[in-house]
Amino acid sequence: xxxxxxxxxxxxxxxxxxxxxxxxxxxxxxxxxxxxxxxxxxxxxxxxxxxxxxxxxxxxxxxxxxxxxxxxxxxxxxxxxxxxxxxxxxxxxxxxxxxxxxxxxxxxxxxxxxxxxxxxxxxxxxxxxxxxxxxxxxxxxxxxxxxxxxxxxxxxxxxxxxxxxxxxxxxxxxxxxxxxxxxxxxxxxxxxxxxxxxxxxxxxxxxxxxxxxxxxxxxxxxxxxxxxxxxxxxxxxxxxxxxxxxxxxxxxxxxxxxxxxxxxxxxxxxxxxxxxxxxxxxxxxxxxxxxxxxxxxxxxxxxxxxx
Numbered sequence: 001x002x003x004x005x006x007x008x009x010x011x012x013x014x015x016x017x018x019x020x021x022x023x024x025x026x027x028x029x030x031x032x033x034x035x036x037x038x039x040x041x042x043x044x045x046x047x048x049x050x051x052x053x054x055x056x057x058x059x060x061x062x063x064x065x066x067x068x069x070x071x072x073x074x075x076x077x078x079x080x081x082x083x084x085x086x087x088x089x090x091x092x093x094x095x096x097x098x099x100x101x102x103x104x105x106x107x108x109x110x111x112x113x114x115x116x117x118x119x120x121x122x123x124x125x126x127x128x129x130x131x132x133x134x135x136x137x138x139x140x141x142x143x144x145x146x147x148x149x150x151x152x153x154x155x156x157x158x159x160x161x162x163x164x165x166x167x168x169x170x171x172x173x174x175x176x177x178x179x180x181x182x183x184x185x186x187x188x189x190x191x192x193x194x195x196x197x198x199x200x201x202x203x204x205x206x207x208x209x210x211x212x213x214x215x216x217x218x219x220x221x222x223x224x225x226x227x228x229x230x231x232x233x234x235x236x237x238x239x240x241x242x243x244x245x246x247x248x249x250x251x252x253x254x255x256x257x258x259x260x261x262x263x264x265x266x267x268x269x270x271x272x273x274x275x276x277x278x279x280x281x282x283x284x285x286x287x288x289x290x291x292x293x294x295x296x297x298x299x300x301x302x303x304x305x306x307x
């Protein structure tokens with residue numbers, strides 16, 4: 001096996017990043033749940049897809065309204081459900097019939113009668129124009145216009161949901177970056193300081209490398225979620241480390257200040273890559289540590305004449 005200190009230091013640092021990434025991710029999930037970020041992002045996305053006026057009508061429909069808790073909007077709506085509800089809203093507005101009861105000719109007539117910018121508000125005019133143009137492009141001429149329109153509109157919403165999901169992921173990255181900065185500074189989680197301690201302290205390095213190797217044996221990073229805070233206690237972080245000689249005030253006036261800022265920035269950048277990235281790398285490094293072959297013995301020379 002490869003029993004080099006640098007391998008154990010690498011294992012320790014990667015495990016350090018996995019653990020902190022899980023803490024930041026858990027904090028982000030709490031923030032997202034508390035402020036309803038997923039439901040707010042979905043509502044914003046649906047408004048962009050169909051306009052404010054129709055989005056309001058869609059959310060008021062029982063099929064959507066009953067998906068959410070009291071005073072909370074739903075955080076997910078299936079594209080098929082969204083397609084059905086929007087078409088039902090349009091049919092009810094026209095003649096009160098259910099959309100699924102309409103025939104092909106009636107569906108085409110319904111779309112042809114959609115208001116084309118007839119609203120009094122500029123935003124309503126745009127909503128009407130955009131929706132009329134969308135449905136006109138999706139409706140077919142055959143006898144299966146009802147089901148085909150529902151399916152095509154659902155597929156269009158599915159593509160839209162992918163974009164909405166992308167918006168949320170970008171927001172989450174910004175939130176995690178902010179949370180990571182707070183966590184790193186509050187715990188003084190400096191990569192430079194942790195690396196130095198792992199390199200100098202053999203006992204600490206061996207202990208954390210063993211923990212990292214055990215973590216790497218898990219199939220999924222989610223298996224480590226329950227123990228992330230406990231795992232952090234093994235690392236040399238915090239504001240009461242011997243590095244500061246027990247005097248935090250002196251730390252801010254010495255060279256340690258600049259070194260810690262660099263260490264914090266490295267840690268924040270690493271956490272931003274996410275726990276799955278570091279967990280995957282942890283497995284690869286753990287495999288590297290355990291796959292070094294044993295030295296092969298040189299064959300002994302045989303005596304002349306021996307068989």
